[in-house]
Amino acid sequence: MEQFGVLTLGSRLKRLSDYLFAQVQAIYLDCDVPISSTYFPILRLLQNIGGLSVVEIAERLNLSHPAVSKQITKMVKEGLLEKVLDEQDHRRSVLRLSTVGSSAMKQVDPILVEMKTVLEDMVTLESTDFMAALSALEKKVLDESLAEKVLDRLGAISIVPLEAFHHKAFYDLNMAWLKEFFPAQITEYDIALLENPQQYLLDKGASIWVATRNRKLGESILGTIVFMPSATEGVGEILKLSVAKHCQGKGIGQKLLSHLTDFAQSKGFSKLTLETASSLLAANALYKKNGFVEKTMAQASYYERADTYFEKSLEMEKTGEFNAQ
DSSP: OGGGGGGGHHHHHHHHHHHHHHHHHHHHHHTTOOSOGGGHHHHHHHHHHOOBOHHHHHHHHTOOHHHHHHHHHHHHHTTSEEEEEOSSOTTSEEEEEOHHHHHHHHHHHHHHHHHHHHHHHHTOOOOOSHHHHHHHHHHHHHHSOHHHHHHHTSSOOEEEEOOGGGHHHHHHHHHHHHHHHOGGGOOHHHHHHHHOHHHHTGGGTOEEEEEEEEETTEEEEEEEEEEEEOSSTTEEEEEEEEEOGGGTTSSHHHHHHHHHHHHHHHTTOOEEEEEEOTTOHHHHHHHHHTTOEEEOOSSOOSSTTOOEEEEEEHHHHHTTSOOOO
8 A cells, every 4th residue: 555655544544553453452362351452442541530421431532422332332231331320410320440341451551561662662763754654663563463572571481491493583583683783793603503503502512591481372482591511610601692672671681691590500510601792781781780790801702793701600609699689
């Protein structure tokens, strides 16, 4: 439709609207929220304000009376709303959330927090031309599943060893990181290692974990980390700590780093090392929070992008001399 420009504006906006309603419904279904995505404006209004008549609801939402009346009838039938006498005027009835409706809206609250985060990223556009911005928005919204991104930010994370069926996700997550931060410094070795972690990492003694979230729509791989024993006894190196962009800020990097640290301690390692870039402020803050100390590199890194070196003593942590919190 884009080829017809502004003449298809209504159709394109409706396509976006229909898609977003369907995505939200998929989220509700996965989270066992017993409401339709189309009910939300009315339910939210009554949750915030209390009892209102059909006419008042239509006016406040700027919707037609018949459209609101049709939705209200469905919601009353489904037990989400109830009709009660107006406390100020017993001659009229108003609609308010039932116990079922109130419970459903409480289920929605944490979903809204994560949905807001994902949508704000999607609607952050650079173009000041409306039609160009609309095309960019359509690409972001229609090409990337809102439901999957929101559901990825909800629920518990598990840290599990890398399996063969995780290899594509391992490649995708780490390549996305390279393309975002160092697109001009991706080497043939980077590609070979990410395409074949068995040969380049596991067969050389490394341990690899992925952060997963299980949900009704299937398993999502949201982060990776690698532990590689060093040639120096008791020393291990951290590699390939990555987190899916849409899930950053949810503590996944911390969970992966803590899991690796616990593993290294259980295996008797006394020191962890890692190389990173000074430009990666969030990552460096995470390392420092967890007791890593920046030190001078003994020799130049293999990677041009790596200009910072960290060490962490696990012996200090064992004796309680360091507390990451």
